[in-house]
Amino acid sequence: MRVEIWSDIACPWCYVGKARFEKALAAFPHRDAVEVVHRSFELDPGRAKGDTGQVLPMLMNKYGMTEEQAREGERRLGENAAAEGLDYRIEGRDHGSTFDMHRVLHLAKERGRQDELIGLLYRANFAEERSVFADDERLVELAAEAGLDEAEVRAVLADPGRYADDVRADEREAAELGANGVPFFVLDRRYGVSGAQPAEVFTQALEQAWGGRSPLTTLADAGDGEACGPDGCAVPGA
Amino acid sequence: MRVEIWSDIACPWCYVGKARFEKALAAFPHRDAVEVVHRSFELDPGRAKGDTGQVLPMLMNKYGMTEEQAREGERRLGENAAAEGLDYRIEGRDHGSTFDMHRVLHLAKERGRQDELIGLLYRANFAEERSVFADDERLVELAAEAGLDEAEVRAVLADPGRYADDVRADEREAAELGANGVPFFVLDRRYGVSGAQPAEVFTQALEQAWGGRSPLTTLADAGDGEACGPDGCAVPGA
Numbered sequence: 001m002r003v004e005i006w007s008d009i010a011c012p013w014c015y016v017g018k019a020r021f022e023k024a025l026a027a028f029p030h031r032d033a034v035e036v037v038h039r040s041f042e043l044d045p046g047r048a049k050g051d052t053g054q055v056l057p058m059l060m061n062k063y064g065m066t067e068e069q070a071r072e073g074e075r076r077l078g079e080n081a082a083a084e085g086l087d088y089r090i091e092g093r094d095h096g097s098t099f100d101m102h103r104v105l106h107l108a109k110e111r112g113r114q115d116e117l118i119g120l121l122y123r124a125n126f127a128e129e130r131s132v133f134a135d136d137e138r139l140v141e142l143a144a145e146a147g148l149d150e151a152e153v154r155a156v157l158a159d160p161g162r163y164a165d166d167v168r169a170d171e172r173e174a175a176e177l178g179a180n181g182v183p184f185f186v187l188d189r190r191y192g193v194s195g196a197q198p199a200e201v202f203t204q205a206l207e208q209a210w211g212g213r214s215p216l217t218t219l220a221d222a223g224d225g226e227a228c229g230p231d232g233c234a235v236p237g238a
Numbered sequence: 239m240r241v242e243i244w245s246d247i248a249c250p251w252c253y254v255g256k257a258r259f260e261k262a263l264a265a266f267p268h269r270d271a272v273e274v275v276h277r278s279f280e281l282d283p284g285r286a287k288g289d290t291g292q293v294l295p296m297l298m299n300k301y302g303m304t305e306e307q308a309r310e311g312e313r314r315l316g317e318n319a320a321a322e323g324l325d326y327r328i329e330g331r332d333h334g335s336t337f338d339m340h341r342v343l344h345l346a347k348e349r350g351r352q353d354e355l356i357g358l359l360y361r362a363n364f365a366e367e368r369s370v371f372a373d374d375e376r377l378v379e380l381a382a383e384a385g386l387d388e389a390e391v392r393a394v395l396a397d398p399g400r401y402a403d404d405v406r407a408d409e410r411e412a413a414e415l416g417a418n419g420v421p422f423f424v425l426d427r428r429y430g431v432s433g434a435q436p437a438e439v440f441t442q443a444l445e446q447a448w449g450g451r452s453p454l455t456t457l458a459d460a461g462d463g464e465a466c467g468p469d470g471c472a473v474p475g476a
Binding site: 013016017043201205213230232 | 240246281317349403407415422424430433443456457459460471
């Protein structure tokens, strides 16, 4: 079974939702047969690379909140994170473009390090002091910590075209699947769960998707034809 | 869309079938949205590691063929390979356990090098003089050529438990999906194609699977709940 998770590093509900999903997965009896794939979704796809800012003033500006209201919203998000055992910084957190992070996450996917990297990126963004938006060095450092080759990461960052199509393709696919927000979970391309649902909802979704696996429709059967089995291989013309 | 291919390196129809599938895929308009995953299937899972032998005597023994009949069968398999632009050796080719190859293919999958390695293993087994069964050095060499870290490959080979469960899990899954021979192609876990079918059959299967993608069943919707979208994130309790 395969679970695809569309998310953005800048999305606090993705950070929380990932932990809730993982709690359900850890208790799922068929967890070893579940493959998790992370897919790109930028909340702010037009954002320019150098355009960074502080989270609290952004919230005040975006929602017309007072500073106290913005801080209170963040505090409540932080409570949700804490309930999953996650740290969450309120003061001094910044935001910006996540496009390069998604490009490097695609490299990490190819190198089998995606899950490691996305975890480090979330932690760095939501829980650590040093910005992941202000300079590429932080991203290189985290990618190396996830097990990627530093030179390879630098080469990807230096060429804005690398994995750009993969990011865009993920985003197009999210739209085709009807996602207009994240986190967005897709199980075996048959069932969708949107939002940072409670772990119990993910448990139910995993159970339903597992039980609902349908038998294959056979489009072409080798019969005694061009195939090999435990008893040997068909010999053409024999 | 995802295509999973169950196959064994020792299976000539897998070698031919892979090329036929790839011909269809190369001409498929949505090829960039197709992900190919190789899955393990041993034709002879009980085979001991050091137990190697020559192919022609094995065929004579297994099918009660004369040497000329065995060679003729191989010649015809070679014609099928040649029709796909693949080399195929008849004389002096050996066979043996493929378990370690499948274990290293799982490492390669994690490192994003699976497709490279399986292609090199097929070529080495069916077209090149040096045996892939006689010693581990050949396997290490091919894995390094596919882009894997040599020390990492040696560590996997030295520990028979590494990726063993992954190989067995693939084989169990093949049985659950109804495959009793290979190559066995599964499209989006919905459609099955068994055998080295002509490229046209794979084209039809790709088209049918693409057209037959069903809309997701939404199990849980965030609504205005715990999610982020282009307009911002839900604030808990706000």
